[in-house]
Amino acid sequence: MSINESENIMLLEIKNLHASINGKEILKGINLMVNEGEVHAIMGPNGSGKSTLSSVLTGNPAFEVTEGEVWFRGKNLLDMPPEVRSREGIFLSFQYPVEIPGVSMVNFMRAAVNEHRKYRNEPALSASEFLKLMREKRSIVELDSKLANRSVNEGFSGGEKKRNEIFQMAMLEPKLSILDETDSGLDIDALRIVAQGVGKLRTTENSTIVITHYQRLLDYIVPDFVHILYNGRIVKTAGRELAIELEEKGYDWIKQEIDE
Amino acid sequence: MQALESYIDLYKNYSKTLSSSCSDLMNSHRDRAFDSFSKLGFPDTKMEDYHNCDLQKVLSYDFGMNLNRLHIPTNPYGVFSCDVPNLSTKLFFVVNDKFYKNEKPVVLPKGVLCGSLNELTQTRANLLEPYFAKLSDKSQDGMVQFNTSFLQDGFVLYVPANVRLERPIQLIQVLQSPADLMVQRRVLVILEEGAHAQVLLCDHSLSSNRFFSNQVTEIFVGKGASMEYYELEMGHLSTTRVSNTLVSLESGSDLVMNGTILSNGMTRNNVTVRFNGKGSEANLSGMALGENDQFIDNHIFVDHAVPGCKSNALYKYVLDDSSRGVFGGKLLVEKDAQKTIAYQSNRNLCSTRQATMFSKPQLEIYADDVKCSHGSATGQLDESALFYMRSRGISESEARLLLKFAFTADVIDNIRLEPLRDRMKMLVEKRFRGELAKCAGCTTVNCS
Helix, strand or coil, X not given: CCHHHHHCCCCEEEEEEEEEECCEEEEEEEXXXXXCCCEEEEECCCCCCHHHHHHHHHCCCCCEEEXXXXXXXXXXXXXXXXXXXXXXXXXXXXXXXXXXXXXXXXXXXXXXXXXXXXXXXXXXXXXXXXXXXXXXXXXXXXXXXXXXXXXXCCCCCXXXXXXXXXXXXXXXXXCEEEEECCXXXXXXXXXXXXXXXXXXXXXXXXXXXXXXXXXXXXXXXXXXXXXXXECCEEEEEECCHHHHHHHHHCCHHHHHHHHC | CHHHHHHHHHHHHHHHHHHHCCCHHHHHCHHHHHHHHHHHCCCCCCCXXXXXXXXXXXXXXXXXXXXXXXXXXXXXXXXXXXXXXXXXXXXXXXXXXXXXXXXXXXXCCCCCEEEEHHHHHHHCHHXXXXXXXXXXXXXXXXXXXXXXXXXXXXXXXXXXXXXXXXXXXXXXXXECCCCCEEEEEEEEEEECCCCEEEXXXXXXXXXXXXXXXXEEEEEEECCCCEEEEEEEEECCCCEEEEEEEEEXXXXXXXXXXXXXXXXXXXEEEEEEEEECCCXXXXXXXEEEEECCCCXXXXXXXXXXXXXXXXXXXXXXXXXCCCCEEEEEEEEEECCCCCCCEEEEXXXXXXXXXXXXXXXXXXXXXXXXXXXXEEEEEEXXXXXXXXXXXXXXXXXXXXXXXXXHHHHHHHHHCXXXXXXXXXXXXXXXXXXXCCCHHHCCCECCCCCC
C-alpha cells in the first residue's frame, strides 16, 4: 500500500452492520463513515440501538454480529478481541461505568497503559513516570487524587464516574472515542467539566462519536454530523442544526416520516 | 475399614517401639487415645461433617510411617530459605514428623520454651502436663486420636505470663523422604496470662513422593493474652494434609488466625475455637486457591460458651481448573452466652465451569441477646467487569488475574503481620500467574 493510498483510508467504516442479543435483532443495517478529526453525534429515541452500536464496536461479547463489516484504519475490527480494539485506538466512555471492588485505579490504569505501550513496542513506564502521567491527566477533568487511589469506580458518585471515564480516555489517547451518554446523570457543573475535558483532548487526528439524547452536550462538543438512529438504522444525517431541531420538536416527526 | 484394622494392628505391634523413643507425658495419653481411635475410626463420608471429604479413599493407600525413627538425611537449612523480606523471624524446622535441631541456639526471652515436643515434654513435663493433649483428648474426630496414638515428636512454644515476643516465631514443616510417607505432626502453643506471640507455620513438600500429614495443633491463650497464628500451605499435588487446630481462649484474650492454602493436593482443616472467659475476641480468616484437581475443605467451629465475646470468620475460595472446595462453618452460641457478637462469611469464586464448591454455613443460637450473622455466596467472575477491563486494553487473562487478586484482598488484609501481608500479596499473585514453582525462597522445591 502506498503512502498516498493510506492517507485516504477511513478511520472508521461501518457497512450494513446487523447485530443481535439473545436472538433479538437490534441493529438492522448500520452504515457510517468517520474521518480523522471529525465529531459525529448519534441521537435517537430510547431503544433505537445507540448503546448496542457502541457495545458492538468495542466487542462486547454479549452481542452477536450477524451481518456486515466494520473497518478501523484499514483493519477488520470485528476480528479483534476487545483488548486489541482498545490498543488499536478505540475507546468507549461507558454509559454505566463498572465498579470493580479491590482493583485500585492506579493498578488498573497502569495495567492498561502498559499493555498499550507493549502493543506499540514501547517499554513499560516506570512507577514515577506513570504517577506523573496520572497527575497530569487527572487535572484535565479535575479528578480528585483520592479517587485515583480508590478501587475502580467503587463508591464514586454519578458525576465522578463520568469524569473518571474521561480521565481514562486522556490516559489512553484513543484515535476514536465513543461517548455513550456521557452527559446523562450530570449536573450543569459536572457537564461543563466533562465536556471541556473532552474538548481539551481533541486534535485534528482523533475523532469522536457522541451518543446523546440532548443538544446541551453538543454545545460543548460541536458535531460535524448529526445522525438519527431509529429502529436499528440511521434514518437521517445532517449538520449540527438537526440536533437543535430535535431538541425543539422531539422525535415524533422523524418516526412519522419513517413509518409512513 | 481395612485401613483402620491395619493401623490398629500396627499400633498393637509397635506401641512399645513408639513408647521407647518418646517422653512419659506423650506416652501417658497414648493408650487412651488409641482406644478412642479404635472406636471412632477414620472419618467417613456418612458423617455429616465429612460428607464431601473422602479420607477413607486416601487412607486406603499404605503410606508407611517412620515408626523406627530411621534417619532421613535432610538439611532444611541447605535446601530452604523462606525469605519473607523484612520479616525477621525466629526460625524453626520440623522435617517430616521430627523437630530439627537448630544449627545455632535461638535467643528468646527468659522462660520462653521453644523446640521439640518430645524433648520438652521430658525436661519440662511439670510445666506442659496441664496443657498437652488437654483439648485433643476430648475430640470426637478419629484423626485427632489417631495422631495422639502414633505421635513421636512435634513443636512446642511456651510463653510465660506477661512476656511479649517481639519477633514472630516461624515454623517451617517440610516433607522430604525417599519413599511415600505418613507423618503425625503436633504443635502445642501456650500463652500464659498477658503474653503475646505471633506464629507463622509454613508447610512444604520437598520431594515428589506421596505424603499424608495428619496434624494436631493445640493453642492455649491465657487471660488477656494475644495470639496471632498464621498457616501457609504450599504442598504439592501428591500431598494430603489433615489438620485439627483446637484453640482455647481465656477471658480478655485476643486471637487472630489466618490459614492460606496456596497449593496442595488434598486438604482438610478443622478449626475449633472455644471461648472460656468473657471479653475475648477471635478473628478467623482463610483463603483457599485451588487448581488442577485439588481438593480443599475447611471446617470452622466457633463455640461461644460464655457471654460477652466477639468472633468474626471470613473464608474465601478461588477455584480454577477442576478443583473442588468445601466450607463448613458452625457458630454455636450457648444458652448463657448473652451479648455475643458473632459473624461468619464465606465467599467463593468458581472461575471455570469444572470447579465446584460446597458451602454449609450453620448458626445455632441458644441465647436471646446476641448479634449474629452468617452468609455464603458462590459465583463466577463478573463478566461486566471483565469486559470493562478488556475495553481498556487489558488482556482477558490479566483482567481475570486482577479480579481474582482483588477478591482475596480483604482476607489478606486480616493479616496483622505487615511483612507477611506484603509477602502474601506477592505469593498470591505469583500463584495466579502460575509462577509459584519459581518462588525465590525455594531452590529445590517442587511446588507444581
